[in-house]
Amino acid sequence: xxxxxxxxxxxxxxxxxxxxxxxxxxxxxxxxxxxxxxxxxxxxxxxxxxxxxxxxxxxxxxxxxxxxxxxxxxxxxxxxxxxxxxxxxxxxxxxxxxxxxxxxxxxxxxxxxxxxxxxxxxxxxxxxxxxxxxxxxxxxxxxxxxxxxxxxxxxxxxxxxxxxxxxxxxxxxxxxxxxxxxxxxxxxxxxxxxxxxxxxxxxxxxxxxxxxxxxxxxxxxxxxxxxxxxxxxxxxxxxxxxxxxxxxxxx
Numbered sequence: 001x002x003x004x005x006x007x008x009x010x011x012x013x014x015x016x017x018x019x020x021x022x023x024x025x026x027x028x029x030x031x032x033x034x035x036x037x038x039x040x041x042x043x044x045x046x047x048x049x050x051x052x053x054x055x056x057x058x059x060x061x062x063x064x065x066x067x068x069x070x071x072x073x074x075x076x077x078x079x080x081x082x083x084x085x086x087x088x089x090x091x092x093x094x095x096x097x098x099x100x101x102x103x104x105x106x107x108x109x110x111x112x113x114x115x116x117x118x119x120x121x122x123x124x125x126x127x128x129x130x131x132x133x134x135x136x137x138x139x140x141x142x143x144x145x146x147x148x149x150x151x152x153x154x155x156x157x158x159x160x161x162x163x164x165x166x167x168x169x170x171x172x173x174x175x176x177x178x179x180x181x182x183x184x185x186x187x188x189x190x191x192x193x194x195x196x197x198x199x200x201x202x203x204x205x206x207x208x209x210x211x212x213x214x215x216x217x218x219x220x221x222x223x224x225x226x227x228x229x230x231x232x233x234x235x236x237x238x239x240x241x242x243x244x245x246x247x248x249x250x251x
Contacts, residue, residue: 002037002216003118003139003146004047006089007132009111011096011155013038013047014132016118016140017148019172019214028193028212030180031148034163035172037216038153039063043240044093045153049103049116050222051084052214053077056169058086063166067241069234075102075225084215085222087115090233091155092240099236101229104220117219118143144183145217169214176209 004015015037020029037055038047039062046062048055057073076085087103098113105113106123112132114122118139125131125138136150153160180193197207 002049002116002218003122003136003143004037004049004089004115005122005126005132005135006047006091006098006105006113007111007126007130008096008098008113010132011091012132013045013091013153013155014136015047015151016136016146017151018146019052019176019216020145021212021214025185026196027144027183027185028176028180028196028214029145029147029183030172030176030193030214033172033175034165034167035059035169036151036162036167038151038160038162040153040158040160040162041067042093042158043067043237043244045091045155047089047091048086049216049218050086051077052169052172052216054084054086055216058088060168067237069237069241072230072234075230076222079213083222083224085224087218087220088233089113090236091153093155093158096155099233101233102223102225104218115218116146117217118146119219144185172214173209173212176212176214180209 002016006013018029018031020027038045039059048058061073076083089098089100091098105115106119107113108123108126112126121139121142122135125135133150133152140146151162176193181190182193182196183190
């Protein structure tokens, strides 16, 4: 799963960097791929959780040179008889104002918000340290579905440690093939993904990374966005894009 945190007061957005998939008693995962759950541009940042295919589309859209709000990506997709969806929070540059869409967050009053499988652990740490970066590291130590480096954006200034190279989901699958790992949730034992996938002892094996549907699961049921949510998100972005253009013209 994942751990995301937003500190409204310090205007810090943070997340872990693990992408994972559950198969029975096993969790397949890869960390530190550069395919960040946070995407940033001049007007603000989005932090995502949910289906990696949808997040890939959203990252590419949000980070495009010209953000076209009339062509917002899909927010859910059918999988068999079920549904996969995406949760997005948009944090405005300079003000730290948070807009959350289709998501559940554990709140620390009006100070901070936490989501994902590590939310409780991050919340507990934040109550002691008041640090959105420290709390992700704490969640990683206690939640097997969170891992890797802590990524961040300072929404007040734009300072961040996000990947400078643009990464897509295809890059994540390559990294999973090369250095991904698998954890047995019953005994905590780990092994390289390649070793586990090639094990002939199970008919479910002989897998390659492209067979794995990765995600940053929220721990909540998937839900389709309402039209009102899509319209509100478009309106918020349109206002911020117009404001940014006006400020740029006045400089």
